[in-house]
Amino acid sequence: MAIFLLGITSVCASEMDDAIASEDINSVELSIDEIDEDNLKTDDENIQVAGDGETHGVQKDEGNYSTLAREIGSGGNVELSYDHYTYDECNTIIISVNNSVIDGKGAVIDMAESNIRAFNVTASGVTIKNLVIKNANYAGKGGAIYFACPGNLTNCNFTGNKATGGEDSDGGAVYFSEAGNVTDCSFSDNTAKGYGSAVRMLSGSVSNSNFTDNIGDHGAVNMGSGNVS
Structure with missing residues (x-):
């Protein structure tokens, strides 16, 4: 059983x-x-082209200009944490540490037509690289960045920035008051009432960079001495 x-x-x-x-x-x-x-979706559909012409993953992380100011502080060796920063408040970020390296890692800073620059660089030997800055609108020299000392730009993109003051508003995107080196950068739709609708520098070099539809009466690049190649 x-x-x-x-x-x-x-x-x-x-x-x-x-x-x-x-x-x-x-x-x-x-x-x-x-x-x-x-x-x-395929991986190809999840890839977008950033302003620098390079391909990056879909940008998910959003920051603001206040966040950017806290990350950079007064300078040093800084790698940005977010993919995109939009202006909300705060005064212009002042980089005052010599030989600082600010690596945007492909980040975009949208100044949203605010009336301040993105950066005022008061230290010597500062390098800003791998960054997109757009829509800055400053009534004076250097619409997006002002270098008071020798400095460097590498692999950056500047779009829609303006130096909108009087006739001495030079450098629609960037102004170097001393020597500057610009390498592998792109400038489009920047405007200056003064010299250099994109870049104005006392001396230095601009190499392997593109200039498209920048608006001004004195050339996209204006320098006291140096070379463009």
Whole structure:
């Protein structure tokens, strides 16, 4: 009698396993059928081109200018944490530490037509790189960045910046009061009432950089001495 009951138990367990397996298969098939094809995207569809012409992953992290000011402080070796910063408040960020390196890592700073520069660089040997700055509107020299000392720009993009003061409002995007070096940068749709609708520098060099549709009466690049190549 015990053997007979055990046999029945074994058969029931086997049938139950088959039923569970069948339900699992049906469940998997149902899940596949319910997938929205519009949500299936290739890696190529999740890539966008930043203003510097390079491809970057979809930008998810949003910061603001106040966040940017806290990250940079007065300078040093700084790598930005966010993909995008939009102006909200605060005065112009002053970089006062010599030989600082500010690496944007492809970040975009949108000054949103505010009436301040993005950066005022008062230290010597500062390098700003891998950064996009757009829509700064300053009534004076250097719409987006003012270098009071020798400095460097590498792999940056400047779009829609303006030096909108009087006739001495030079450097629609960038103004170097001393020597400057600009390498692998792009300038488009910047405006100056004075000299250099994109860049004005006392001396230095501009190399491997592009200038498109910058507006002014004295050239996109204006320098006292140096070379453009």
